[in-house]
Amino acid sequence: MNKSIEAGNTSKRTFDKGTTRSYQNEKWFVRIALAPILLLFGVFAFLPIAWSLLLSFYDYSPLSNHAVFIGIRNYALLFQDAVFLKSLWVTFKFVGITVISNILITLVIASAIYAIRIQWLKNLFRTLFFLPAIAPLAGTAIVWTTILNYDSGLFNVILGQLHIAPVHWLSDPKYALLSVIMMTLWADIGYNIVLFIAGRDSIADMYYEAAILDGANRWHLFFFVTLPLLRRTMLFVTITTVISYFQAFPQFQIMTKGEPFNETRVLALNIYDQAFSNSNMGYASAMATIFLIIILIVTLIQFRLGRSSWEQ
Amino acid sequence: MQRKSPWLDSIVLVFLIVTAVAMMVPYLWMVVSSFKSNMDIMSGQGSFFPNHPTLEGYFTVFEDAPFVKWMWNSAISAVIITIITLFTSALAGYVFAKHQFKGKRILFMLILATMMIPFQVIMIPTYLITARLGLIDHLAAIILPNLVSSYGVFLAKQFIEDIPQDLLDAARIDGAGELRLMIRIIAPLILPMLSALGIFTFMNAWNNYLWPLIVLNDTDHMTVPLALVYFNGTHVINYNVVMSAAVLITLPVMIVFLIFQKQFIKGLTMTGMK
Known part of the structure; x- marks a missing residue:
């Protein structure tokens, strides 16, 4: 280039x-x-960007309309703020679980679709899995809220048919984050399925032919040919998925509002609430700065890992 | 190439059919629920199918809410954003790919760097700027900050760089101005990339939730996703109404997707855009 x-x-x-x-x-x-x-x-x-950094050193509320310089006090307060620390933990938990499940699920489904020999069937499946990805996430979140409703939701209706006690999907601390993860995966796996299918398409047949001559079976082919050669796609998919999940917002704001007991208060939601519900914009900006630093570090680490494994 | 194994093929097929059906369940739920009557919901016995299917929900949507207005707000702002973003991306891409000027490298790097910035990091100052411009509760508030795309500039530059310089030089000798050159020669050559960028810009604008949530409070000025959530708050129990609205909102996007599916998938794999 x-x-x-x-x-x-x-x-x-x-x-x-x-x-x-x-x-x-x-x-x-x-x-x-x-x-x-x-x-x-x-x-x-x-x-x-510059304003946000600057604002994080001020005590500023748009209501009182005058800003007081307080140095690094916002940052000092952040690390004593139990809600903030919890939201950091919840964010990493959400991103970690969702990204790993996303990649495993999409890799399996993409491989399955790739194995289909009939072209129109292949396209049909790809379309079906992709459909949820194009709907507005806010709408999807509302549909899922009714599905997970305690009294009338689909999940509890099914549990009732099976004579299992209903579950407070969105208000039980054990299930709330899990419910949002489920919804996020449903809404989002289509993208990565398409990318993995395209990645698999670009692997030349000769690698497989050579491996088969050497006596490789299906599993060998998948683990020793497909996976290593999908590395570029994998790196790209992982980075974009991680970044987009760090920023996940509508599902949390609509489905759980961060409750119960802040079990679903991810950083993105916490920043929004502090800035626009509590009018605590200086404090929220300090949080945003930490958020930016986390995203930069995570991206850098992934690039490093990705690069070193290419070069070997 | 691989040994055929009908047994394994059928397992794969069954697996895909089961998961695909499971994927469709929420959509099915949405459509079926939209036909439930208030009676079905009030009766308290949750069931999948409505006992008395009606169009009550759909009527309520159009009676209780400025639904058509919401659709119009979303459509007009998404169209404006898409057209102008395509233009600014192609223009900036052309300048960065084929022209030399002082500070080019650093400017391009700065624009690229903004790609790494999550929206939550800049939303507070962006809100303050928008408020100072007096745009709160105007559609302009959601249009103006979205007229340029750093990823669009990056993509356009990549694709325009591949256009042979001789072609441009020849057109210049024939007396074509720079703008004409861009529209007549460059734009057609990068059309696949532009259509991919266009589709995704439109989708992102149409589906955007966070930014409209911050700057649009007035029901009349809301865009569709925001209005749907607002509507959900006012019809908590009668979820047939909200499901009807959800169907009405999802349907056009689906139709558009099914029509442009090929370009869509191609664009996704070509640009990696989301």
């Missing part, structure tokens, strides 16, 4: 020397084209 950039540059330069007028035109084009775009990035991306 770098090569093509350099090639482009040199040919451009020789061309520019010849026609100064068009060079002037180009310069103006660059300025006029970039100005509005950079303005939008500036106002809605660069400025908020």
Whole structure:
């Protein structure tokens, strides 16, 4: 890719020397084209990042409308805040369980779909598993709230038919997070199934032919050919899934509101509540900064792990 | 290539059929519940199918709520966001791929870096800025911050770089201006990438929940996902009404998806976008 950039540059330069007028035109084009775009990035991306960092050192509520500089007190308070510490724990628990189950489930389903020999059937299954992924997550969360309802929900109706005691899916501390995880997986596995099928498609047949000549069976093929060669797809899928689950918000805000006993109060919800329900924007910004640092570190670690395993 | 084993094939097929049916259950529940009558729900004996199927739920949606208005709000803002984002992404991608200027590398890196920033990190200042611009409760509040996409710029740059320089030089010698060059020559060449970007930008705008939740409080100005949740709060017991609204909201997205399925899947695997 770098090569093509350099090639482009040199040919451009020789061309520019010849026609100064068009060079002037180009310069103006660059300025006029970039100005509005950079303005939008500036106002809605660069400025908020800087502002957020700054705000985390202030005690600020939009209601009182004046900010008091308090240094690192927000950060000091954060680490004594039991709710914040719990929300950190809940976030990692949610992301960990959901990402691992997501990858295992999607890998199995993608392999199963790939093994189907009839093309239209293959496409049908892919479509069916993908459908939930396109619906608005907020709508899905509401549908699942009624499914998990204690009195009239589908799950408890089924349990009743089987003569099993009904469960408080969304208000029992043992089940609440699990329920949200279930809903998230239902709504989200379609993406990774499609990506894994595409990844499997791009593995050349010759690897399998060579392995079969060496006497490999189906399991050998999966573990020693498919999995290692899916590494790139796997790295990409893991990183994007981890990042998107760290930011999961609608399902928590709609289904459990962080309850019971903060068992489902993930960081994303905690930041929102502090900023917009409690008008505690300085404190929420400090939380957001910690959130950013966590995401950066997690992404970096994954890139490192991914890279070292490629190079070997 | 692999040895055929009809036995294993049927196990795989049965496994897929069972899981696919299980995946469809929530949709089935949504549709079936939308036809329940208030009586069915009040009777207290939960059952899967309605005893007296009616359209009560659907009527209530249109009577009690500015449902058409919500759809319009969502549609118009998503369309504007999509069209302008496609334009700004292609334009910036073209500038970064084929033009030289001071500070290009650093600017591009800065734009790329914003891709790593979760929205929760910038939502507070973005809200304060939007409030200062006087846009709270206006559709402009959800449109304006979403007119540029760092991922869109990145994708466009990648794809435009592959266009041979000679082609552009030839067009310039023929007297084409830069903007014309972009629209007439570059845009058609990167059309598959643009359509993928367009589909996903539209979907994200249509489905966005968090940002509208922050800046839109007035029921008349709400977008669909937000309104659905608000509506859910006012019809807690009669969930047939909310399920009817959910069906009405999910249906158009599904139809659009089934029509554009091929481009959609191709776009997903080409760009890795979500």
